Amino acid sequence: MDNLTRLIADYASSLSFEELPAEVVHAATQRTVDSLACAIAAYRCEPAQIALRLARRAVPERYPGRILGFGEQSTAESASFVNTAMIRNLDFNDQYPGGHPSDCLGALLAIAESAGADGRRLLSSVVVAYELFPRLNDPTGLRVKGWDQGYVIGICTAAGVGHLLRLSPEVLGEAIAITAVANVPMRNTRAGELSLWKGAATAFATRNGLFSTLLAAEGMTGPDRPFEGKHGLWDLITGPFELTPFGGRGGTFRTLEVQLKFWPVEYNAQLVVWAALELRSKVDWRKLDDVSIGTYAFAYNEIGSDPEKWNPKTRETADHSLAYIFARTLVDGTINAASFEKAAVLDASLRPLMAKIRVRIDEAVDAVYPEIVSMKVEATTTDGKRYLLEPRDPLGHNKNPMQDKDIKEKFLRVAEPVLGSVRASTALESWWDLQHVSEISEALALLDIEAGAIKKENPASR
Numbered sequence: 001m002d003n004l005t006r007l008i009a010d011y012a013s014s015l016s017f018e019e020l021p022a023e024v025v026h027a028a029t030q031r032t033v034d035s036l037a038c039a040i041a042a043y044r045c046e047p048a049q050i051a052l053r054l055a056r057r058a059v060p061e062r063y064p065g066r067i068l069g070f071g072e073q074s075t076a077e078s079a080s081f082v083n084t085a086m087i088r089n090l091d092f093n094d095q096y097p098g099g100h101p102s103d104c105l106g107a108l109l110a111i112a113e114s115a116g117a118d119g120r121r122l123l124s125s126v127v128v129a130y131e132l133f134p135r136l137n138d139p140t141g142l143r144v145k146g147w148d149q150g151y152v153i154g155i156c157t158a159a160g161v162g163h164l165l166r167l168s169p170e171v172l173g174e175a176i177a178i179t180a181v182a183n184v185p186m187r188n189t190r191a192g193e194l195s196l197w198k199g200a201a202t203a204f205a206t207r208n209g210l211f212s213t214l215l216a217a218e219g220m221t222g223p224d225r226p227f228e229g230k231h232g233l234w235d236l237i238t239g240p241f242e243l244t245p246f247g248g249r250g251g252t253f254r255t256l257e258v259q260l261k262f263w264p265v266e267y268n269a270q271l272v273v274w275a276a277l278e279l280r281s282k283v284d285w286r287k288l289d290d291v292s293i294g295t296y297a298f299a300y301n302e303i304g305s306d307p308e309k310w311n312p313k314t315r316e317t318a319d320h321s322l323a324y325i326f327a328r329t330l331v332d333g334t335i336n337a338a339s340f341e342k343a344a345v346l347d348a349s350l351r352p353l354m355a356k357i358r359v360r361i362d363e364a365v366d367a368v369y370p371e372i373v374s375m376k377v378e379a380t381t382t383d384g385k386r387y388l389l390e391p392r393d394p395l396g397h398n399k400n401p402m403q404d405k406d407i408k409e410k411f412l413r414v415a416e417p418v419l420g421s422v423r424a425s426t427a428l429e430s431w432w433d434l435q436h437v438s439e440i441s442e443a444l445a446l447l448d449i450e451a452g453a454i455k456k457e458n459p460a461s462r
Contacts, residue, residue: 001173002228004243005180009172011246012128012159017120017435020127024253025435028126031094033431034260034407035087035102036068036447041264041337041414042089043069043449047200051082063214065110066441069418071448077211079110080157084203090337091199091319092264097298097370098137099149101258103202104129104157107210108164112440115164119437122164129160130255131247139241140233147237148185150205155179157209167217175213177222180233183208193308194316260402262395262410263335268299269325270394275377276329278389285330285353287381293322294362294376296369304359311351315340323354373397408432418449 001009017025042048055067055078065079066072068086073079084106087093093102105126112122136152143149158179162172189201216222227233234240245251263273275293279285295304302320303309309321318324318340327350328339338344365374374392381387393400402410408428415424427446430437437443 001170001177002225002232004227005173005176005225006169007243007246008132008155008159008176009162009169011132011249012163013167013169013172015124015128015163015246015248017124019248020124021253024127024247024255025123027256027258028123028130029432029434030402030404030407031102031130031255031258031260032105032123032126032434033411033428035093035105036427036431037407037411037414038088038090038092038102039068039083039086039106040411040418040447041092042086043418045086045089045199047085047089047196047203048082050196051078051085051200051203054078055082063111063114066113066444068106068109068444069447069449071445076107076111076114076214077207080107080210081200081203081207083107083110084206085200088202089199090264090340091266092261094258094260095267096134096137096258098143099133099152100202101130101133101153101156103149103153103206104133104160104209106203107157107206108160109444111161111164111210113444115166117164117440119434119440119443122440123434125160125163127247127253127255128163129156130258131253132156132159134254134257135243135246139243140238142237143187145237146187148187148189148201150185150202151180151183153202154183154205154209154212157206158213161210161213162216165213165217167213171216172213174220174222175209175216177224177226178212178216178220179209180226181223182212184237190302190320192306193312194314194320196314196316198316198320257398259398260396260407262402262406264337264340265319265325265335266303267396268295268303269319269322270396271373271375271391272303272322272325273329273335274394275375275389275391276326277333278391279377279379279387280330280333282387283379283381283385285327287383288330288353288356288379289382290380291326291357292378293326293357293359294365294378295322295359296366296373296375297361298369299375300359300361310354312345315342315345318345322359323357324350326357327353372399419447 055074059073063076064073065076067079068083158175247253304322312318377389379387
């Protein structure tokens with residue numbers, strides 16, 4: 001076992017709820033509730049429905065997994081895929097530059113019952129995954145090398161699941177090694193015209209991380225030096241790097257650095273929505289002749305450069321299109337799940353407005369990212385009037401964090417139409433007090449949608 005594997009395994013196996021500061025417990029609770037809101041909002045999404053058709057009536061004797069919202073069990077790995085597909089689908093879940101730590105929760109929620117975990121154990125497993133994510137993400141720089149976020153997500157998932165199952169450091173090391181060498185996804189997932197796989201790629205990673213951990217728990221051994229050895233990660237992709245000290249082990253807890261989203265669009269587009277709303281308050285969009293937007297390099301490359309983003313044909317491309325999100329917000333005065341339904345995405349009447357939007361890298365904006373998230377908007381009307389906007393740090397940014405009331409409102413806004421107001425409020429109350437929940441199965445049951453409602457509302461069930 002190489003040093004990096006040992007560091008991760010030792011931390012994941014030894015961390016306890018009792019050593020977590022109150023603010024870290026609160027942050028983990030916030031992000032768990034936020035992730036559940038994202039899953040509820042997307043329970044009918046196509047990737048989850050595809051996976052459900054494969055998952056149903058496949059309940060093993062060992063390690064059955066819980067499928068969120070459906071009151072069903074399947075294999076833990078299938079449940080993990082479905083859960084993460086729902087959490088991830090609307091791009092509404094939390095983020096840290098480089099990926100979405102909450103993707104791991106699909107696996108943790110799938111296996112929590114089988115692991116016999118209470119609320120405290122579930123929260124400490126969330127912290128394991130969230131603490132590991134930035135420490136692996138930052139030094140590897142995988143996304144700039146063309147590799148996808150699922151690599152880090154898979155390892156974080158394995159660590160979190162191993163913590164839930166109370167595996168020894170030795171067994172956890174095997175799980176991490178199997179995950180690390182067998183799952184190196186390409187970032188082509190997020191290039192060009194985006195497909196359903198954009199929102200399902202990390203569901204695949206969590207599935208694999210969980211399955212690797214269950215294999216290790218049953219005795220499977222993995223490569224001895226997955227990071228530091230011959231043909232390992234250092235050798236083939238990243239070069240040597242170190243992990244900064246973990247929270248509670250000489251380092252600061254970093255769970256609080258993970259940012260939440262107010263709008264159901266990818267993080268670089270959060271400020272785009274606020275900027276469009278501000279411009280909309282000043283001028284009628286019908287009078288616009290030209291809109292020049294200066295942003296940072298990552299946002300430009302992610303949502304503002306590919307030609308497909310000016311004529312999106314899928315919801316996945318549209319929610320990664322600066323031009324579409326800006327124009328849609330200008331016209332509708334908001335962005336929500338309906339903004340990415342097929343009719344809205346293919347709306348030909350929006351294309352002329354999108355064609356007026358130009359996107360460029362602004363060096364000043366790029367220089368202060370990610371400490372400051374900003375953009376420059378210069379809009380010109382047909383009669384020659386100019387409007388200059390420089391919004392910064394959208395709601396959810398570390399300098400402008402979402403508060404408890406924002407997260408609770410987000411949960412109730414998406415849960416009440418699905419669960420009803422009484423059950424939504426009861427579920428929120430239970431999960432908000434997760435550290436005192438002794439029976440995870442009862443808390444999970446509060447999220448189950450009535451069978452009749454699923455049959456009526458879910459096209460895949462007809």
